[in-house]
Amino acid sequence: MAFIEAKNIKKNFGRLEVLKGISLDVREGEVLAVIGPSGSGKSTLLRCLTQLETIGSGEISVGRVKMAGTENGRCRYAPAGDLHRIQLMTGLVFQNFHLFPHFSVLRNITEAPVHVLKMPPEEAREKALFLLSKMSLAEKADCYPYQLSGGQQQRVSIARALALNPKVLFFDEPTSALDPELTGEILKVIRDLAREKMTMMVVTHEMAFARDVADRVIFMDQGVVIEDGAPDKILVSPENERIKAFLNRFGEENWKS
């Protein structure tokens, strides 16, 4: 059984159908890249899998715990306890970091372990310092988020997510809010996590990165998964016309800049 299983997820915003029956599996230790044009529903999919949005119908389970299912056309979510367990198994890294501005870097990372997991503060602190040194940010522990560069803030937010020992990490365009010269440091962190066999699902516009790091790529367009397969197959020699058009547009943009 895959670690994340989603079957036939549908999601509307009012009359707008944003996800039109998405199915996907993510195995343990796998890195899945999600690509596709703007507005295709990539963020919405991630937000459904991390419980920031509720689905209209379909099934989701994470780590063998059922999050939501649909019977006779009625979508039902699991009891709050199960949902909380799933929440703790999943981490999400936002495009705009969303660090807590009133907490120091260290406290951004320790707050959830201490108050959600009830970890002893000293242990949480040790762990946070370890994660910070892993992100090469040990000397920034006592800074406040506004004192950091975008790339540093994003690395803190990754450390904050990792502090809860999640089983899977979701990234929604983790480098899109960063200057081009800062994207590298984030991609390196994700690459290192992949090497440690962290299960990850990454929405990205960095095609070269997706090709290198992902075990599998899915291409979404207008709320459906059009292709699901090996990175080379989708990114290097795509057969689908829409994917070709998308990659061409991308190539041009990259070439122009």
Add this chain to the structure above:
Amino acid sequence: MSPVLLNSLASSTLTLCLIFFLTAVLSLPLGLLVAFGRMSRFKLLSEPVRFYQLVMRGTPLILQLMFVYFAPYYIFGFSFKRFTACIVGFTINYAAYFAEIYRGGIASIPKGQYEAGRVLGFSQRQTFLRIILPQVIKGILPPMGSEFMTLVKDTALASVIAVPEVFRVASSAASRSFSTWPLVYAGVIYFLLNYIVEFSFHFAEKKLDYYR
């Protein structure tokens, strides 16, 4: 200044401070509840709350104080004591204003802060108390400071229901002695108290200046 006047000004200043602190302590939390009611998705709650705020903000506080003091007798056959009526009147009035300040402060916090709290497993309550409220407090300090300075001056309105606060004591002393000096002293008292209020808020703002 005669010892009698000094004495009565001192005790009326104490009354003023009591009105100030009781109103603050009661209407700050009440205002937060009112703000939640106003922001509720349930129209059955948010609309009545909005109407209550409209009445409180749309009519003179001086009339509200008279109403709280005199009306219960005609409606329920009992009356509050003067001082109690005064505190009730100030509290429900200031809660309505504070609620608006809270509401603005809460609305100014980006949605991402709630979402970050949520994905880290915080309960709604934890997210609000640990992540949202501290940031709200920083944001609303300036308008709150203004509101508290107004409160110091508004205590003068309690004279309308004969609460012996500074203005009432000073103006009756003035008419008894045919002198404006008691009123000047009253002005100085209000000013000095507001000097302290302004100073405290300035200090609090400085304290919270450590982040953006």
